[in-house]
Amino acid sequence: MASSDAAHTIPGLLERQADLHADRPLLRVGRQERTVAETRQAAAQRAGGLAAAGIESGDRVVVISENRLEVLELWLGCAWLGAIFVPVNPALKGAQLEHVLADADPKLLVREGEIGGLPPGEPVPPYDARPDDAAAILYTSGTTGPSKGVVCPQEQWYWWARLTGDVLGIGPDDVLYTNLPLFHTNALNTFCQALLWGATYALGQRFSASRFWGRCAEAGGTVTYLLGPMVSILLRQPPSPADRAHRLRIALAPATGAELHEPFRERFGVELIDGWGSTETNIVLSNTPQDNRPGTLGRVLEPFEARVVDEDDSDVPDGTPGELVVRSREPYAFATGYFGREEATSEAWRGGWFHTGDRAVRDPDGSFRFVDRIKDVIRRRGENISAFEVEQTLQAHPDVAAAAVVAVPSELGEDEVMACVVPRE
Numbered sequence: 001m002a003s004s005d006a007a008h009t010i011p012g013l014l015e016r017q018a019d020l021h022a023d024r025p026l027l028r029v030g031r032q033e034r035t036v037a038e039t040r041q042a043a044a045q046r047a048g049g050l051a052a053a054g055i056e057s058g059d060r061v062v063v064i065s066e067n068r069l070e071v072l073e074l075w076l077g078c079a080w081l082g083a084i085f086v087p088v089n090p091a092l093k094g095a096q097l098e099h100v101l102a103d104a105d106p107k108l109l110v111r112e113g114e115i116g117g118l119p120p121g122e123p124v125p126p127y128d129a130r131p132d133d134a135a136a137i138l139y140t141s142g143t144t145g146p147s148k149g150v151v152c153p154q155e156q157w158y159w160w161a162r163l164t165g166d167v168l169g170i171g172p173d174d175v176l177y178t179n180l181p182l183f184h185t186n187a188l189n190t191f192c193q194a195l196l197w198g199a200t201y202a203l204g205q206r207f208s209a210s211r212f213w214g215r216c217a218e219a220g221g222t223v224t225y226l227l228g229p230m231v232s233i234l235l236r237q238p239p240s241p242a243d244r245a246h247r248l249r250i251a252l253a254p255a256t257g258a259e260l261h262e263p264f265r266e267r268f269g270v271e272l273i274d275g276w277g278s279t280e281t282n283i284v285l286s287n288t289p290q291d292n293r294p295g296t297l298g299r300v301l302e303p304f305e306a307r308v309v310d311e312d313d314s315d316v317p318d319g320t321p322g323e324l325v326v327r328s329r330e331p332y333a334f335a336t337g338y339f340g341r342e343e344a345t346s347e348a349w350r351g352g353w354f355h356t357g358d359r360a361v362r363d364p365d366g367s368f369r370f371v372d373r374i375k376d377v378i379r380r381r382g383e384n385i386s387a388f389e390v391e392q393t394l395q396a397h398p399d400v401a402a403a404a405v406v407a408v409p410s411e412l413g414e415d416e417v418m419a420c421v422v423p424r425e
Helices: 010-020 037-054 070-083 094-104 154-169 185-197 212-219 228-236 258-268 344-350 388-394
Strands: 023-029 033-034 060-064 085-090 108-111 134-140 148-153 174-179 199-202 221-225 248-254 271-273 276-278 283-286 304-309 322-328 354-362 369-372 377-380 383-385 402-409 416-425
Touching: 010 037, 010 154, 010 185, 023 070, 023 085, 023 185, 037 070, 037 199, 060 094, 070 085, 070 134, 070 304, 094 148, 094 228, 094 388, 134 154, 148 304, 154 185, 154 248, 154 283, 174 185, 174 212, 185 199, 185 221, 199 283, 228 258, 258 271, 258 276, 258 369, 283 304, 304 354, 304 388, 377 402, 388 402
Parallel strands: 023 199, 060 085, 060 108, 085 134, 174 199, 174 221, 221 248, 248 271, 377 416
Antiparallel strands: 023 033, 134 148, 276 283, 304 322, 322 354, 354 369, 377 383, 402 416
16 A cells, blocks of 8 residues: 555555455354455455445445444445445334434445345455544444444544553453444444454354353353443342353443452453543553453553543542543544534544543542543443433423433442433323
């Protein structure tokens, strides 16, 4: 590729790793496996198929599907072609789905029932991608309005891979098992971790507490990715021989209560690592196995900066709650903004710092602790849910005069959704 920054793009990473480690196993989805070279070939063929369908660089391709090998291939094919991959939560219905589709304005829409029938085309050469070219648009729940599309550039995926791999100590002998959905950044950037560090990426089905350890063992997983509620759910399961019949050694587990770390390690033999990141940013804060402080988000990772500020964006003293704001010294390690929303982008990134909407505390030792969300958003089982969007859906019903949606405590940790509804006369 012509660009000197090619190694920081998805096509560049695929090309370099295929040249160095062509026969190394990279992808595992059920009984389907791909080497690095086969994955590069699949990307080139998917790109050829998209080109034959009239897709060009900069075009948006919406994919609505559960986890499948073909979804990953389409993402890589889009990146190879310079098109923009837009994965959509298949649970979206009605007005929420209409909003996302209207906002993304795709040139091509692929649904799950059609995805297996899409023929790969003749391989095409990779697009000369730049680090700031959009590789994906990921829709994240709004706080006071509809969901916004986060524009994730090519280089953002490189930094996710590099830094998360550093934190977890990923190497060529690791198998990265995830059952998180491909319409979130986590499962996508886990693939990039495997690609960059020479590991194997194993994509599982939707999370099932009773089947989780068996699926990990079947995949040969050594590293996995959990959300706080998943940790609680796994600990609530009855003891089983499967609890230790696996190879997992470590899990990245944001939003996990401090009191759960030791019971989880004792029962399952897996160390939990808490950290902080978002679709708009990267893994900015994290603990590490060498410096693991349960109950904290960890310390700032290079090349990032983090502060805790008041309403005037002035720093507050250590130990005082305020809004967590972050920035990157690498220009494309963060998202480049919200798709088609200049005002929202300017507001979120005002003063050169991304305003996270999270209330946090910085401790004197340099670690950060999460307190709560500042804005009106509900966090349920790892998903951000917009109270605004749920209220709009309820109020569209002919029998509803008014509705208000609030967060209430969940026995699994985080929130549950409660709707207060006034029936129409």
